[in-house]
Amino acid sequence: MELYAPILVLAVLAAGFAIFSVTIAPFTGPRRWNRAKLDAYECGIEPTPQPVGGGRFPLKYMITAMLFIVFDIEIIFLYPWAVAFDQLGMFGLVEMVLFIVTVLVAYAYVWRRKGLDWD
Amino acid sequence: MNGGTIEAPTIEYALLAPMLIVFGAAIIGVLVEAFAPRHLRKAIHMPLTLVALLGAFLLTILQAVRDGVPTTPAAMGAVAVDGPALFIWGIILILAFVSTLLINDDEQFVAQAAAVPGSNDEEEAVRSGYAQTEVYPLLLFSVGGMLLFPAANDLLVMFVALEVLSLPLYLLCGLARRRRLLSQEASLKYFLLGAFSSAFFLYGTALIYGYAGSIDLRAISSSLGTVAGQDTLLYIGTALLGVGLLFKIGAAPFQAWKPDVYQGAPTAVTALMASTVLVAAFGAVLRVFWVALGNLDWDWRPVMWGVAILTMVVGAILAITQTEIKRMLAYSSIAHAGFLLTGVIATGAVEQNRDALSAILFYLAAYGFTTVGAFAVVTMVRDAGGEAGHLSRWAGLGKRAPVLAGIFAFFLLAFAGIPLTSGFFGKYAVFSAAVASDALPLVVVGVVSSAIAAFFYVRVIVLMFFSEPAADGPSVAVPTVGTSAVVALAAAATVVLGVFPEPVLSLADQAASALFVR
Numbered sequence: 222m223e224l225y226a227p228i229l230v231l232a233v234l235a236a237g238f239a240i241f242s243v244t245i246a247p248f249t250g251p252r253r254w255n256r257a258k259l260d261a262y263e264c265g266i267e268p269t270p271q272p273v274g275g276g277r278f279p280l281k282y283m284i285t286a287m288l289f290i291v292f293d294i295e296i297i298f299l300y301p302w303a304v305a306f307d308q309l310g311m312f313g314l315v316e317m318v319l320f321i322v323t324v325l326v327a328y329a330y331v332w333r334r335k336g337l338d339w340d
Numbered sequence: 341m342n343g344g345t346i347e348a349p350t351i352e353y354a355l356l357a358p359m360l361i362v363f364g365a366a367i368i369g370v371l372v373e374a375f376a377p378r379h380l381r382k383a384i385h386m387p388l389t390l391v392a393l394l395g396a397f398l399l400t401i402l403q404a405v406r407d408g409v410p411t412t413p414a415a416m417g418a419v420a421v422d423g424p425a426l427f428i429w430g431i432i433l434i435l436a437f438v439s440t441l442l443i444n445d446d447e448q449f450v451a452q453a454a455a456v457p458g459s460n461d462e463e464e465a466v467r468s469g470y471a472q473t474e475v476y477p478l479l480l481f482s483v484g485g486m487l488l489f490p491a492a493n494d495l496l497v498m499f500v501a502l503e504v505l506s507l508p509l510y511l512l513c514g515l516a517r518r519r520r521l522l523s524q525e526a527s528l529k530y531f532l533l534g535a536f537s538s539a540f541f542l543y544g545t546a547l548i549y550g551y552a553g554s555i556d557l558r559a560i561s562s563s564l565g566t567v568a569g570q571d572t573l574l575y576i577g578t579a580l581l582g583v584g585l586l587f588k589i590g591a592a593p594f595q596a597w598k599p600d601v602y603q604g605a606p607t608a609v610t611a612l613m614a615s616t617v618l619v620a621a622f623g624a625v626l627r628v629f630w631v632a633l634g635n636l637d638w639d640w641r642p643v644m645w646g647v648a649i650l651t652m653v654v655g656a657i658l659a660i661t662q663t664e665i666k667r668m669l670a671y672s673s674i675a676h677a678g679f680l681l682t683g684v685i686a687t688g689a690v691e692q693n694r695d696a697l698s699a700i701l702f703y704l705a706a707y708g709f710t711t712v713g714a715f716a717v718v719t720m721v722r723d724a725g726g727e728a729g730h731l732s733r734w735a736g737l738g739k740r741a742p743v744l745a746g747i748f749a750f751f752l753l754a755f756a757g758i759p760l761t762s763g764f765f766g767k768y769a770v771f772s773a774a775v776a777s778d779a780l781p782l783v784v785v786g787v788v789s790s791a792i793a794a795f796f797y798v799r800v801i802v803l804m805f806f807s808e809p810a811a812d813g814p815s816v817a818v819p820t821v822g823t824s825a826v827v828a829l830a831a832a833a834t835v836v837l838g839v840f841p842e843p844v845l846s847l848a849d850q851a852a853s854a855l856f857v858r
Contacts, residue, residue, distance in 0.1 A: 305346070312348030326370050333374040 490623020713830025
C-alpha cells in the first residue's frame, strides 16, 4: 500500500490543481475580448465562415500539412537507412528506391492535380 | 560506419505475387489518374483493374495447383500463404472481379466528390462530365489489403493490412451519386468507428506483446502458459484484439455501423464490402484465435459463444423491422456473421478443426456470391430518385419484372438456407461442425434465428409476387452488360453450389486439410 501512496498523492495534487485553475480563472482573468479571441482556433489560419449548404471551403492548409507528413515519414525511413547504408547493402538500397518510387507516385498525383499550387 | 553487414531477409516473391500484382496495378492506377487525359482514364482503369485481379487469381491457382501449398510461413514469418489463405484469396479475387463489373456502372458514383450536395458546383461537375475515376485504384488498394489481412502471420502486418483494406473503403463509401448526404454520413460514421476499432486492435497488440514478448502468432501461441503472473495482460489483450476483429465482421455488439454504411454507400461498393471484407476478416479472425490463441480456447470460447448468440439474434430480429432493402440485407449479413462465428467456436481435436475450417471456407464462398448478386439486383430497381430502396416500392415487382424478381427471390432463399441453394450446404456444414464440438445450444439458437430470418426473406418474396404493384412503382433499369453478367454469374454460383457442391466442398476440404501453417 505504501508503494502506491505517492501515486495517490500525485493524483490528488493533479486533480486539485486542475479544479483550482478552472474555478479561479473566471474570477481573476481580465476580459478584453477582440475578434481574434472570439474566433474558433484553427492552427493559425483564418477559420472559414460556412453558410448552411454553402460552397466549398479551401483545403490548402490541410493538403500542405498532409504532404508535409508524407515527406516527414519518408525522412524517418531515409535517415536510419543512410546511417546504416553499408550494413544494409544492396537489399536495403533496392527497398529504399522502391519506397521512394511509391512516394514519388503520390507526389506526382498531387502535382498533376494542382495540389502544389497555393491559389 | 564499420561493422558487419545486416543479412538481407529472404522474401518469397513468388508466393506474394498475387498481392504484389494488385498493389502494383493500384500504383499504376494512381499514375493514370495523374497523367492520362480525363476522357481516357476510365478506358484505361477498367481493363487494368480486371487484368490485375484476373492475373492475381490465376497466380493463386497456379500456386495451389503446381507448386503445392507451402508448409512454412513466407517472408521471415510475416506472411503465411497456406491452404486457407490461398482459398480465401481465390474467393476475394473472384468477388472483387465481379464487383468491379458492377462498379463500372456510371450511375453509381458521384461526378465530383468535393462538390457540396445540391450546390451549383455539383451541377457544373455533372454537366461537364466529371467522374471520380479514383474509384479503381482505391478498389485495388483495398483488395490488396484484403489479401494481406487473412494471410498476415504477425499482428503488426495484420494491423497494416487492416488499415490498407479499410481506408480506401471509407472513401469509396462517400461517393454515391444519389442521396449524397446519406452517403457522406455513412462514410464519416464508418471512418470514425473503424478508426476507433483499429485503435482497439493496436492496443490489444501492444498488450499481447507485453505478455508474449513477440507479435508473431506462433511465438504468442508458444508463450501461452509459460509467462507467470501476466494473465491479465493476456486476457485484456485478447479481448481488445477481439473487439477490433469482430468490428470488421460486424458481430454484435459491434454491428451498429453496418446498416448505415451498407445503406449509404454506393450499392456497387456495398456489394464489394459485404462480400469480400467479411471473407478477409473471417480469415484474420480464424488466424488470430486458432493459431495465436488456440491454446487459450477455454478462455475465449465462452465469450465468443455470447457474441455469436447475440449476433445471430440481433441480426435476425432487427432485420424484421427494416423497411429499406439495403438495411435489411445489412442485418441479414450480421446474422450470417453470427452463423459463421459458430464455426469459429467449433474447435476441438484436429479432425473437428478441419471440418469447421472447411465449413467456414465453403460458407464464405457461397455467401459472397449470393451477396454480390443480391446487391446487383438492388442496383437495377430504380425510380426517379435513383435506386428504389424502400421495401414498399418493391411491391409487385414480380409482375413487372418476373425474371429479375425471381432471381432476387432465389438469392433470398439462399440467404435463408433453403435446400438446393448454396446457403443450405454452408449452414449445414457450419452447424454440423458446431454440433461435433458439443456446441449444441449454439446450434439451436442458430436454427431458431435462421427460422426468424427466413420469415423476413419470405416476406420480401411475398411482397414482390403477391401484392399489387404501385401505379408509380419503380422501373427495372436496362442492365449494363457488366451488371447482367454479375447477376447471371451470382445466380449460377448459387445454383451450382446448392445442387452440385462436391467440387467446391472438396476444394475447401483440401484447403483446410493442413489447417493453418505455424
